[in-house]
Amino acid sequence: MLNTPIVILNVKCYEEATDKNLDRIIEAVNTASERYSVSAAIAVQPTDIHRVSITSKVPVLAQHVDPIKYGSHTGYILPEAVKFAGAKGTLINHAEHRLRIWEIDELVKKTKELELSQVVCSNNSDVSRAIAVFLPEFVAIEPPELIGGDISVSKAKPEIIEKSVEKVKEITSDVKVLCGAGIKNREDVAKAIELGSDGILLASGIVKAKDAYAACEEIFRGI
Amino acid sequence: MLNTPIVILNVKCYEEATDKNLDRIIEAVNTASERYSVSAAIAVQPTDIHRVSITSKVPVLAQHVDPIKYGSHTGYILPEAVKFAGAKGTLINHAEHRLRIWEIDELVKKTKELELSQVVCSNNSDVSRAIAVFLPEFVAIEPPELIGGDISVSKAKPEIIEKSVEKVKEITSDVKVLCGAGIKNREDVAKAIELGSDGILLASGIVKAKDAYAACEEIFRGI
Amino acid sequence: MLNTPIVILNVKCYEEATDKNLDRIIEAVNTASERYSVSAAIAVQPTDIHRVSITSKVPVLAQHVDPIKYGSHTGYILPEAVKFAGAKGTLINHAEHRLRIWEIDELVKKTKELELSQVVCSNNSDVSRAIAVFLPEFVAIEPPELIGGDISVSKAKPEIIEKSVEKVKEITSDVKVLCGAGIKNREDVAKAIELGSDGILLASGIVKAKDAYAACEEIFRGI
Amino acid sequence: MLNTPIVILNVKCYEEATDKNLDRIIEAVNTASERYSVSAAIAVQPTDIHRVSITSKVPVLAQHVDPIKYGSHTGYILPEAVKFAGAKGTLINHAEHRLRIWEIDELVKKTKELELSQVVCSNNSDVSRAIAVFLPEFVAIEPPELIGGDISVSKAKPEIIEKSVEKVKEITSDVKVLCGAGIKNREDVAKAIELGSDGILLASGIVKAKDAYAACEEIFRGI
Numbered sequence: 063m064l065n066t067p068i069v070i071l072n073v074k075c076y077e078e079a080t081d082k083n084l085d086r087i088i089e090a091v092n093t094a095s096e097r098y099s100v101s102a103a104i105a106v107q108p109t110d111i112h113r114v115s116i117t118s119k120v121p122v123l124a125q126h127v128d129p130i131k132y133g134s135h136t137g138y139i140l141p142e143a144v145k146f147a148g149a150k151g152t153l154i155n156h157a158e159h160r161l162r163i164w165e166i167d168e169l170v171k172k173t174k175e176l177e178l179s180q181v182v183c184s185n186n187s188d189v190s191r192a193i194a195v196f197l198p199e200f201v202a203i204e205p206p207e208l209i210g211g212d213i214s215v216s217k218a219k220p221e222i223i224e225k226s227v228e229k230v231k232e233i234t235s236d237v238k239v240l241c242g243a244g245i246k247n248r249e250d251v252a253k254a255i256e257l258g259s260d261g262i263l264l265a266s267g268i269v270k271a272k273d274a275y276a277a278c279e280e281i282f283r284g285i
Numbered sequence: 286m287l288n289t290p291i292v293i294l295n296v297k298c299y300e301e302a303t304d305k306n307l308d309r310i311i312e313a314v315n316t317a318s319e320r321y322s323v324s325a326a327i328a329v330q331p332t333d334i335h336r337v338s339i340t341s342k343v344p345v346l347a348q349h350v351d352p353i354k355y356g357s358h359t360g361y362i363l364p365e366a367v368k369f370a371g372a373k374g375t376l377i378n379h380a381e382h383r384l385r386i387w388e389i390d391e392l393v394k395k396t397k398e399l400e401l402s403q404v405v406c407s408n409n410s411d412v413s414r415a416i417a418v419f420l421p422e423f424v425a426i427e428p429p430e431l432i433g434g435d436i437s438v439s440k441a442k443p444e445i446i447e448k449s450v451e452k453v454k455e456i457t458s459d460v461k462v463l464c465g466a467g468i469k470n471r472e473d474v475a476k477a478i479e480l481g482s483d484g485i486l487l488a489s490g491i492v493k494a495k496d497a498y499a500a501c502e503e504i505f506r507g508i
Numbered sequence: 509m510l511n512t513p514i515v516i517l518n519v520k521c522y523e524e525a526t527d528k529n530l531d532r533i534i535e536a537v538n539t540a541s542e543r544y545s546v547s548a549a550i551a552v553q554p555t556d557i558h559r560v561s562i563t564s565k566v567p568v569l570a571q572h573v574d575p576i577k578y579g580s581h582t583g584y585i586l587p588e589a590v591k592f593a594g595a596k597g598t599l600i601n602h603a604e605h606r607l608r609i610w611e612i613d614e615l616v617k618k619t620k621e622l623e624l625s626q627v628v629c630s631n632n633s634d635v636s637r638a639i640a641v642f643l644p645e646f647v648a649i650e651p652p653e654l655i656g657g658d659i660s661v662s663k664a665k666p667e668i669i670e671k672s673v674e675k676v677k678e679i680t681s682d683v684k685v686l687c688g689a690g691i692k693n694r695e696d697v698a699k700a701i702e703l704g705s706d707g708i709l710l711a712s713g714i715v716k717a718k719d720a721y722a723a724c725e726e727i728f729r730g731i
Numbered sequence: 732m733l734n735t736p737i738v739i740l741n742v743k744c745y746e747e748a749t750d751k752n753l754d755r756i757i758e759a760v761n762t763a764s765e766r767y768s769v770s771a772a773i774a775v776q777p778t779d780i781h782r783v784s785i786t787s788k789v790p791v792l793a794q795h796v797d798p799i800k801y802g803s804h805t806g807y808i809l810p811e812a813v814k815f816a817g818a819k820g821t822l823i824n825h826a827e828h829r830l831r832i833w834e835i836d837e838l839v840k841k842t843k844e845l846e847l848s849q850v851v852c853s854n855n856s857d858v859s860r861a862i863a864v865f866l867p868e869f870v871a872i873e874p875p876e877l878i879g880g881d882i883s884v885s886k887a888k889p890e891i892i893e894k895s896v897e898k899v900k901e902i903t904s905d906v907k908v909l910c911g912a913g914i915k916n917r918e919d920v921a922k923a924i925e926l927g928s929d930g931i932l933l934a935s936g937i938v939k940a941k942d943a944y945a946a947c948e949e950i951f952r953g954i
Binding site: 072074075076077080081105107108109110111112113124125126130132133134135136137138139140142143144146147153156157158159209210265 | 295297298299300303304328330331332333334335336347348349353355356357358359360361362365366367369370376379380381382432433488
């Protein structure tokens with residue numbers, strides 16, 4: 063179980079998230095997390111999970127796992143394998159890797175058995191509510207039209223966050239809600255928390271920043 | 286460039302290919318490769334590439350890469366990332382992860398730029414010939430009905446190997462042909478080489494063997 | 509809106525569902541539906557919707573529609589197109605054509621705008637409950653391991669039907685539940701209704717029967 | 732077998748290609764084809780194949796077929812079904828519906844058995860050459876960056892057409908080459924033919940024209 067409020071950083075497959083630069087980003091998140099006493103997690107590429115898990119105190123997440131069991135699944139990402147490599151959880155159904163509804167159900171069940179945290183991404187408040195039925199640890203709401211952009215969801219569409227929080231809580235109070243898409247500064251973060259989020263999911267705001275640590279400070283201070 | 290004749294071991298997502306047991310398999314392949322002076326390579330899960338690359342002298346391959354560039358591709362496998370992690374090449378279009386024709390074209394071009402070897406899998410002799418047009422380092426022919434079974438392709442369908450070798454060579458003599466599916470013992474291997482293969486691609490024959498090193502010896506002696 | 513209790517026949521891509529034989533099946537369902545005063549619908553291949561809609565009194569459904577809008581989507585199935593061709597509704601997320609969670613959300617919304625009925629298929633009671641969040645007209649529960657088999661879900665796994673009905677009703681009483689998979693005779697049908705279903709979804713039981721009309725009688729009498 | 736030189740019109744899922752407007756487009760193509768004695772074919776949505784086939788003298792093509800056999804494939808498009816509905820051939824691997832390499836191989840073989848013509852789409856000259864290995868009736872080259880645009884491939888990238896023709900002919904002289912993407916007027920058409928094409932594949936140039944017949948005249952005169 064991940065503590066909240068939380069900042070989850072998805073480094074995607076950005077050029078800035080390779081090799082030594084990734085190490086700098088990981089260090090920045092670890093330092094800011096400790097300094098501001100805010101829970102954090104970092105979602106990295108499958109090839110980086112093992113290496114990053116060794117040095118990062120902040121938990122490492124997979125960006126994706128496939129709904130497969132041990133066996134003949136060449137080239138797919140096995141939930142057990144990310145656990146062995148050191149991951150403490152995984153993103154599921156990210157906007158860039160959408161899953162079938164049965165796959166989400168199966169992956170939430172499987173990752174619970176493996177004691178991996180689940181951050182299931184969603185595109186709107188109805189889908190957030192449907193995902194809540196599967197009782198993941200987190201639903202992360204990211205309106206697709208705002209992902210990677212300069213306007214944060216908490217500013218552009220505050221009602222989506224409010225409505226998602228409300229609809230998820232109608233199903234259960236056990237599922238926490240994260241606010242994603244376009245978050246760049248402490249106002250965006252503060253607004254997300256004010257709207258009922260238990261944390262944020264972000265990517266380019268830190269990974270593509272010139273100074274990763276300064277960007278982390280800006281974000282972590284908002285919580 | 287990988288030397289030939291070659292034995293390529295794909296450990297898939299088998300339960301036997303996790304953690305310490307994987308280490309034993311890697312060691313067995315390394316020892317047999319050195320002892321019998323036969324070139325070898327090992328295709329592992331993305332989460333294992335970095336760890337295995339550090340200790341294995343035998344080159345490590347990815348089981349799959351996605352046709353993506355740096356950017357927003359959460360949860361996909363970036364060719365640059367497997368290279369950074371230590372892979373020397375990759376399987377492409379494996380029977381359990383088939384690709385679109387444009388993806389194969391793009392991945393062969395991209396992995397050549399990255400100086401990664403390509404082992405492109407194929408299901409029959411016509412597809413082998415079409416793949417040869419893209420000039421990968423290897424085409425590996427594995428009739429789907431024989432994969433994971435007890436009968437080797439070199440025994441059950443020797444004409445598929447012969448025809449694939451012939452059709453690939455009509456396009457170019459630069460592409461080497463591997464024989465896959467069902468290979469279990471040195472007769473299967475010897476037959477594959479006799480039919481014109483430059484090596485073999487196998488999985489369960491070694492990974493699921495009780496004694497991985499004994500299984501390796503049996504296979505490497507056949508070459 | 510389709511009346512209940514209802515028998516929905518999915519003719520799949522069975523060889524028995526082509527051309528003149530399809531006409532006989534359509535006629536059998538129409539006759540039995542009228543004779544036993546039981547609501548029915550028939551899900552046919554996209555190429556058959558127009559032709560069948562002209563003659564069948566029983567409403568015709570599409571087997572699938574894609575979550576696309578007018579535009580450049582060569583080879584996909586446009587919801588507007590099946591409506592123009594005469595369909596009164598569509599199956600969504602059939603076991604043989606599973607969809608992403610956002611696609612189900614979008615398709616339910618889109619087909620409602622087009623006044624097409626939705627029969628959204630589901631593999632277990634949790635997924636049924638999540639689908640109910642989208643408020644389709646029907647959820648059809650078909651445990652994958654029973655599809656196409658000889659044992660009906662109402663006999664083999666009555667608890668799945670009961671639990672699905674219960675879980676769906678927790679979300680809303682507006683969504684009706686259909687029971688699918690393995691239904692062959694009037695006892696299977698009667699049991700499904702007794703367990704709380706509003707009707708049944710079946711395929712091979714009628715399409716592959718030697719005498720389609722006799723098979724229809726057997727099924728329609730059970731309701 | 733379709734005669735050449737040929738104009739193939741893909742109506743996609745354009746809003747302009749529905750219902751009565753589709754009838755007008757079909758009529759325009761038929762009239763122009765007869766008047767200018769140029770072979771033509773029309774690729775329509777699966778739901779329209781049957782209706783259009785009854786009235787059009789110009790052969791009707793499917794926009795896509797799936798690599799399936801008779802059986803449990805709910806919601807997929809069966810090659811036999813488009814044949815029964817009246818199609819004389821099909822597009823395969825269109826840019827908006829890309830296929831796996833084994834699927835192209837299988838579909839070319841299957842449609843030949845069914846005596847359906849194949850128009851296999853390609854994105855560049857290497858992929859065109861690989862497709863030629865499967866010996867379809869046509870390879871249609873459409874650089875993805877030009878599809879739906881205002882600049883024709885014959886003007887923007889004449890070398891792609893020349894190179895595709897050359898590479899395809901290296902494999903076999905039996906496969907004809909079509910030029911697609913961005914074709915709007917008779918100069919584009921004439922240039923395509925001059926570069927070695929056996930015809931053209933177009934869409935928006937006619938379907939989105941204010942006067943479909945005038946647009947047809949412009950195109951058919953170029954051949």
